[in-house]
Amino acid sequence: MCGIVGLLLKKPEWDGRLGELLVPMLTGMTERGPDSAGLAVYASAPVPKLKLSLFQLHGAMDWAGFLRGLTASLPGEHALQDSGRHAILTTAAPLEKVKSHLETAAPGLVLLSQGHRIALYKDTGAPADIAARYGFRELTGSHAVGHTRMATESAVTPAHAHPFTAGEDFCLVHNGSLSNPHEVRRKLEPLGIHFDTDNDTEAACRFLEWRMREGDDIEAAIERGFTELDGFFTFLIGTSNGLSLVRDPFACKPAIVAETDDYVAVSSEFRSLAHLPGVAKATLFEPQPRTIYHWERT
Amino acid sequence: MSVVPMEFDLARDQGVRALNSWLHQNAGPRPPSVRVLNPDGAHNIAVGANAPFDVEVRGHAGYYVGGMNQLARITVHGNAGTGAAENMMSGEVRIKGFASNGAGASAHGGLLVIEGDASLRCGISLKGGDIVVGGSVGSFSAFMAQAGRLVICGDAGDALGDSLYEAVIYVKGKVASLGADARFEPLGDADFEALATLLERAGLAHEPHLFRKVASARSLYHWNADANQEY
Numbered sequence: 137m138c139g140i141v142g143l144l145l146k147k148p149e150w151d152g153r154l155g156e157l158l159v160p161m162l163t164g165m166t167e168r169g170p171d172s173a174g175l176a177v178y179a180s181a182p183v184p185k186l187k188l189s190l191f192q193l194h195g196a197m198d199w200a201g202f203l204r205g206l207t208a209s210l211p212g213e214h215a216l217q218d219s220g221r222h223a224i225l226t227t228a229a230p231l232e233k234v235k236s237h238l239e240t241a242a243p244g245l246v247l248l249s250q251g252h253r254i255a256l257y258k259d260t261g262a263p264a265d266i267a268a269r270y271g272f273r274e275l276t277g278s279h280a281v282g283h284t285r286m287a288t289e290s291a292v293t294p295a296h297a298h299p300f301t302a303g304e305d306f307c308l309v310h311n312g313s314l315s316n317p318h319e320v321r322r323k324l325e326p327l328g329i330h331f332d333t334d335n336d337t338e339a340a341c342r343f344l345e346w347r348m349r350e351g352d353d354i355e356a357a358i359e360r361g362f363t364e365l366d367g368f369f370t371f372l373i374g375t376s377n378g379l380s381l382v383r384d385p386f387a388c389k390p391a392i393v394a395e396t397d398d399y400v401a402v403s404s405e406f407r408s409l410a411h412l413p414g415v416a417k418a419t420l421f422e423p424q425p426r427t428i429y430h431w432e433r434t
Numbered sequence: 435m436s437v438v439p440m441e442f443d444l445a446r447d448q449g450v451r452a453l454n455s456w457l458h459q460n461a462g463p464r465p466p467s468v469r470v471l472n473p474d475g476a477h478n479i480a481v482g483a484n485a486p487f488d489v490e491v492r493g494h495a496g497y498y499v500g501g502m503n504q505l506a507r508i509t510v511h512g513n514a515g516t517g518a519a520e521n522m523m524s525g526e527v528r529i530k531g532f533a534s535n536g537a538g539a540s541a542h543g544g545l546l547v548i549e550g551d552a553s554l555r556c557g558i559s560l561k562g563g564d565i566v567v568g569g570s571v572g573s574f575s576a577f578m579a580q581a582g583r584l585v586i587c588g589d590a591g592d593a594l595g596d597s598l599y600e601a602v603i604y605v606k607g608k609v610a611s612l613g614a615d616a617r618f619e620p621l622g623d624a625d626f627e628a629l630a631t632l633l634e635r636a637g638l639a640h641e642p643h644l645f646r647k648v649a650s651a652r653s654l655y656h657w658n659a660d661a662n663q664e665y
Contacts, residue, residue, distance in 0.1 A: 387554050387572070390516060390534065405515060406494050407475030420494075420513060422534060422553055425573065 137286040138298075138311040139165025140391070142372045142402040144279040144379050144431050150398055151180045155275035157412060161401065162272070162282045163264045164408035168311075169284025172297035173266045174258025176281045176307040176374050182252035185213070185228045189248040189256040190238075191294060192221040197245075199223055205241050210234065219270055224255050246295060246332070251305030253277075253376055258297040278433045281374040283309035290335045300338045302329075302345035305376040310337040311389040311404055314367035323364075340365050344373065354380050358428050370423075372402055378432035387425035394418040400431045438466070439490075444479075445472035454481055457506075461485035475515065480508050486525070500527035503544060519546040522563055535572070538565040541582065547636045554591065557584045560601050566636035576603050576648075577613065585632050587640050598650035604629050606645045617651045 141161040145151055154177065162173060179187075199218040206214055210229040217224045227234055231250060238245050249256035255277075257270045263284045267273065283298035290296050299307040314320075317339035321331055329342055343364060347357035354375065362385070370389040373380040381402055383391055394401045394409045396418045403409050412418070423429055440460075442453040453470060457480060460466075467488035473479055477496040480489045483506035491499065494512035500519040506526075510518075513531035522541040529537070532550035539555070541563025548556075548565070554572035557565045560579035570588030577593070579601030589607035596613020603616075604625070612618075621629075621642075629642035 386574075387535065392534075405475055405496060406513065407477075407496055410474035410494070420531075422532070425554065 137168045139168035139284040139404045140309045140311050140372045141282040141408055142379050144400045146398055151278055152276050154277045154280055155273045158280050159267050159273045160411045161408045165284040166263045168404055169286045171287055171292045172260045172285040173263035174283050174297045174299050175272055176254055176256045176299045177275045177277045178253040178279045179277045183226055185226050186231055187252055188225045188250050190223045190225055191246045191248050193244050193246055197221055202242055209237050222270055249301040254305045259294045260292055279379055281307055281309055281372055289313055295333050296335050300341035302342045306345045307374040308341040309372050311370045312368035314365055316366040355428050358382050381423055381429040383423055383425050385426040391423050394420050440466050440468045443471040444476050450476050450478050457483045564632055566632050568638050576601055587638055595648045603648040604645040615651050615654045616648050619647045619649045621647045
């Protein structure tokens with residue numbers, strides 16, 4: 137099992153309510169995924185600088201000290217917004233320089249996401265606790281992708297939780313399991329693509345993002361995924377300006393979509409959508425197998 | 435004498451467990467009708483009923499609504515999640531909206547009516563129940579269905595009736611593809627009569643003569659050593 141949720145707000149005036157609408161969607165999927173949860177939130181407008189989500193794997197983190205060290209080693213503008221083991225860093229410094237600073241000065245820090253809109257949170261524990269820990273209810277933005285995990289194939293750690301990210305402003309959550317993640321990985325690693333975990337979903341995420349960097353649009357990348365990724369899946373993908381959804385040809389894993397004039401909401405099950413305003417009048421449908429759905433903020 | 439219907443509001447403190455245990459403990463000869471409010475996609479609503487209750491579910495149901503039903507008439511005024519009326523023994527389950535995967539799976543008896551579409555694997559391993567779908571069904575419907583009837587007023591997806599035993603399918607619309615060992619067969623008088631009865635019970639106005647029949651060619655009933663594993 138696992139639960140996936142996604143919400144795209146069609147009108148900017150709703151952006152302030154993103155977290156408030158999304159938290160009950162996420163916690164509504166607790167029975168499907170009680171061991172970990174995560175959320176990727178896309179800001180209403182991109183920051184011109186780089187936006188990085190950082191997570192301290194073990195123990196407490198001295199964020200003020202980290203910021204002083206970063207400023208000393210890479211003079212320029214840096215801003216840090218931290219909550220416990222998690223922080224969002226916006227910086228004018230080049231990515232490679234920030235990365236090498238992280239490796240030497242803060243080896244316990246993991247880079248969860250990078251881009252201009254995306255902020256990523258993931259951790260182990262009950263979805264409601266994680267939502268409270270990182271203040272999901274207060275988050276704002278245009279769209280978001282969330283996941284509750286019931287691990288079936290790799291360890292329960294924050295790094296193994298979803299969403300997975302690759303490249304910039306790209307994330308993916310998965311309900312299902314892949315049978316050939318190692319084959320995909322053996323194909324990508326020689327191309328210089330680095331993997332953070334042994335999780336099957338990470339292989340799908342890196343494969344699709346690689347295809348898009350090679351020039352495929354999201355539809356073409358997913359189409360190629362049908363032949364390269366073997367297994368069961370409902371994938372929900374977040375990109376800079378929208379959401380994409382796809383189920384495997386056997387539709388083994390559930391999904392339901394509710395669409396109104398104000399939002400598109402995706403979930404594994406209706407019980408996560410029941411609280412949404414206007415859902416009684418929403419267009420409700422189950423996505424067809426092997427069919428790509430894509431929604432953008434216009 | 436008017437009987438006040440028993441009401442369970444799942445949004446309040448009466449959860450699905452309270453509803454189902456009440457159903458299990460009040461199986462008298464003339465049970466009152468039951469209204470379920472704010473189902474909001476909860477799983478296992480009215481599972482294991484064992485008396486002729488009238489159960490009205492006012493909204494969308496989650497997984498296994500009306501599962502293992504005996505005798506009760508259960509109506510969902512909304513959509514149903516995976517496995518609606520799975521393993522039903524008798525009675526009637528009616529879904530006013532659409533039903534997700536595996537509707538009517540392994541049903542031994544009774545009637546399941548889905549007024550909208552049914553998703554994949556509708557009537558998988560059907561064992562004697564009847565299913566009438568007002569809309570279309572997804573792929574692999576009636577897979578390994580052993581007995582009973584599946585009526586499809588719309589279209590069918592791929593592999594309809596794959597590895598069928600003695601269940602019979604009637605389909606009005608297009609069939610994307612038939613499954614292994616399923617074949618079209620001509621309809622006889624008994625078929626038209628059965629179809630008319632089922633459509634009438636379902637409350638769906640369709641002309642029986644516009645349906646085609648799919649049944650087992652029975653070529654998989656016995657092991658064929660010459661088939662070279664190619665079916």
